[in-house]
Amino acid sequence: AQSVTQLDSHVSVSEGTPVLLRCNYSSSYSPSLFWYVQHPNKGLQLLLKYTSAATLVKGINGFEAEFKKSETSFHLTKPSAHMSDAAEYFCVVSDSPNNLFFGTGTRLTVIP
Amino acid sequence: EADIYQTPRYLVIGTGKKITLECSQTMGHDKMYWYQQDPGMELHLIHYSYGVNSTEKGDLSSESTVSRIRTEHFPLTLESARPSHTSQYLCASSWGRGDTQYFGPGTRLTVL
Numbered sequence: 093a094q095s096v097t098q099l100d101s102h103v104s105v106s107e108g109t110p111v112l113l114r115c116n117y118s119s120s121y122s123p124s125l126f127w128y129v130q131h132p133n134k135g136l137q138l139l140l141k142y143t144s145a146a147t148l149v150k151g152i153n154g155f156e157a158e159f160k161k162s163e164t165s166f167h168l169t170k171p172s173a174h175m176s177d178a179a180e181y182f183c184v185v186s187d188s189p190n191n192l193f194f195g196t197g198t199r200l201t202v203i204p
Numbered sequence: 205e206a207d208i209y210q211t212p213r214y215l216v217i218g219t220g221k222k223i224t225l226e227c228s229q230t231m232g233h234d235k236m237y238w239y240q241q242d243p244g245m246e247l248h249l250i251h252y253s254y255g256v257n258s259t260e261k262g263d264l265s266s267e268s269t270v271s272r273i274r275t276e277h278f279p280l281t282l283e284s285a286r287p288s289h290t291s292q293y294l295c296a297s298s299w300g301r302g303d304t305q306y307f308g309p310g311t312r313l314t315v316l
Contacts, residue, residue: 096246101244124303126304128307133213133309134309135208135210135294135307135308135309135310136294136296136307137307138304138306141304182246182247186303188303191249192247192249192303192305194246194247194248195246196244196245196246197244197245197246
């Protein structure tokens with residue numbers, strides 16, 4: 093069975109400081125893992141995707157995530173937060189095209 | 205940015221009304237999906253389609269129905285809206301065996 097746990101419902105950082113959004117997953121198979129971002133009143137946008145090629149995945153807007161099988165984690169990071177990064181972030185695990193399991197989301201606040 | 209559209213973006217309607225939420229994509233994707241997202245909660249799959257004339261129910265039981273008469277169009281209908289249907293409805297699409305789904309901006313439905 094697949095499941096995703098986002099460890100923080102809300103993260104607050106100062107502009108220019110690093111961002112860490114934590115995600116742990118459970119999967120019976122070799123999963124695909126995603127991070128999506130949802131800005132207020134906008135649809136979900138794909139940030140990055142892991143599909144067993146490289147453990148460190150680079151996404152859009154300077155975000156990256158590292159797949160750690162031993163820790164069953166897929167944490168999202170960014171070296172320096174920007175005001176425009178304020179949004180809700182969803183970690184997602186998938187074992188087939190129509191099976192996406194979403195985490196409950198982490199709301200990122202960026203303080204000027 | 206993916207070309208997937210949802211209308212209306214917001215809808216406030218009285219109990220008992222019939223409503224149809226529209227979803228269209230111009231990418232030629234064969235698979236389409238409907239998700240329901242309550243505030244602060246994860247997304248739940250309520251319907252999906254593998255292609256024209258194919259529709260399946262998702263993990264979360266829903267009183268809504270869907271149709272897929274054309275590849276690009278996947279409308280969702282509620283025959284008699286109730287306050288319990290108040291939620292955000294997100295449409296998505298994907299291509300072939302790929303598991304990356306592209307999301308529309310969502311429809312926020314409020315039933316009074």
